[in-house]
Amino acid sequence: MKDDGVTRRDFLNGARVAIGAPLLSPWAELFAGDWDRGADYYPPAKTGLRGTHDGAWETMHARVSGQMWPEGKPEEQVDLVVVGGGISGLAAARFYRQHKPDARILILDNHDDFGGHAKRNEFKINGTTRIGYGGTESIDTPSSYSKAAKQTLIDIGIDTSKFYQAFDQTLYASLGLARGVVFDTENFGQQKLVTGYGKRPWEEFAALAPLNDQARKDFIRLQTEKVDYLPGLSREEKYEKLHKVSYEAFLRDYCKVDPQLLELWRKWGISFWCVGIDQIPCTSIHDYDGGMPGLDDTLPRYGSRGEEPYIFHFPDGNASVARLLVRSLIPSALPGSSMEDVVTARADYMQLDRPGSRVRIRLNSTAVHVRHSGGDTAVDVTYVTQGKAHTVRGAKCIMACYNMAIPFLCPELPEAQKKGLAYGVKVPLTYTKVLVPNWRPFAELGMDFVYYTKDFFKQVELDYPVSLGSYKRSQTPDEPMILHMCYVHHDQEHKGPELWREGRRRLLTTPFSVFEQHVKDQLDQALRGAGFDAERDVRAITVNRWSHGYAYSPELLWEPEWKSEAEKPWVIGRQRFGRIAIANSDAGAKADTNCAITQAWRAVQETLNG
């Protein structure tokens, strides 16, 4: 098939193998059965391949491949249509209603659950429910949130100070747990788990690690000596220089370490940036994970998080932010009244899209065309649900979906704007949750986190210890635990956004059985020394597959210097176009909840003033 341009390639990323009508119909049949289950319809409890689950993505990919659906006469009329039911779309609906309390709003989302990346995973074990986060993890640095985002958190009932009580910051350290590293055979000659990274004296850790003699010496030197590798330069001069130097180049050319150490730290930041250290500038990584070896005395940390620890975490992550937004829009869908009771509240999905309700959230519905109509007095949005196209007319429309999808949905946009929207490649990754009956092997080995130097999953870690409302964290190592494992595709052939395109292609074509096999293999590698047996101990797996994950963020090495805000592609891309405004975290080029809410606020102001 001919590739007809960057935008299309960005969206598809070679995943065309699975596109087209033959895939749509079996799903439509499957899903029809699910929807018919009424009160039993409860996506958070599903396991297997979730995140962008099968059934969620095929319609949009078919649209990108050129499929069209008839744009029929509008079956409904509303004041606002929001495309995308993630935090940004939900926040946009909320901001709009603050100005127009009687507005009728329809939110469309292609997934079977609301929240976008902010997804909830539930597991049942021994008669209890464990709750995990399938994506958007925490309210990171709430003090840095915009005024509108801070106020939104307050208005929906979140008091971030309560997390200081809810999150047990000392639990794992008080049990003597620290990081372990599984070294790989290819780079280190043997597969070996070494525990106590950052806890044991560095000399002791290095003695246990399968490093060559020079790497061992360099490791100890880097971890223990205080060296400024750019003496004589001011902080600004260092920043200027290191802004264009990858952490790999810094280790190799400035610290002059043995190449084996590059392999040790190559994937250290991959769950955050989704590239190796050869593409992350020193100025981005130097604040990561409590500081990176060699950099601390060259470019002292800002402490970008200030005094705020990383604790603002609901058991289901920011799914609770999404759930509280839904509660504020459709109270009957999420009974309760506090940030504590939302944790265990069971969402009633039958309430989301009720006739007569002023706000309706329609799941499993993919927008395929969005265009001005009625002589530019309205916007018609055609969407596909259960294989059938429907059209809704809105006085206004907010696109809170993915930037790179918008040019396909709104072909009438100016070319420069389409180009701006297509600029940022979304970053693919998975958050895989694994239910185990206890975490005794972790306690016995003294680990709460395992880093794998070169394996499918970059890490496995114990869940954040949070108790909120009636939900209690796993109290002792004898109790069930949800493990968090992160997979990001990495290879040395692809660089920059090409790596993400390749990663997306792989994600959408990797079956669940492959994830399962790696989960079991890697847990056995790390834990079998303490009696763990994956065949026996892995009770459930949920792979949250985010083929369109993090919003593109312009902090990696290849990003050009933009002369002004106005010429940044995502700023050009997010301009209001008639009755259509653009929200979502892509519009602010930052993968965070603050950005998602702030962009929603901006889009609503434009909608109200336009």
Ligand SMILES: Cc1cc2nc3c(=O)[nH]c(=O)nc-3n(C[C@H](O)[C@H](O)[C@H](O)COP(=O)(O)OP(=O)(O)OC[C@H]3O[C@@H](n4cnc5c(N)ncnc54)[C@H](O)[C@@H]3O)c2cc1C
């Ligand atoms: C694994 C992961 C972990 C993260 N962790 C954090 C974190 O700890 N803290 C943080 O602040 N941020 C985190 N983020 C960033 C996260 O993306 C944002 O915080 C926020 O949740 C994004 O909200 P959004 O509404 O902008 O986008 P999304 O959540 O992506 O929502 C957009 C919605 O629009 C839907 N959509 C797309 N196309 C269509 C269509 N044609 N029709 C209908 N619907 C459509 C999408 O499927 C999606 O449901 C994380 C992201 C990921 C992927």
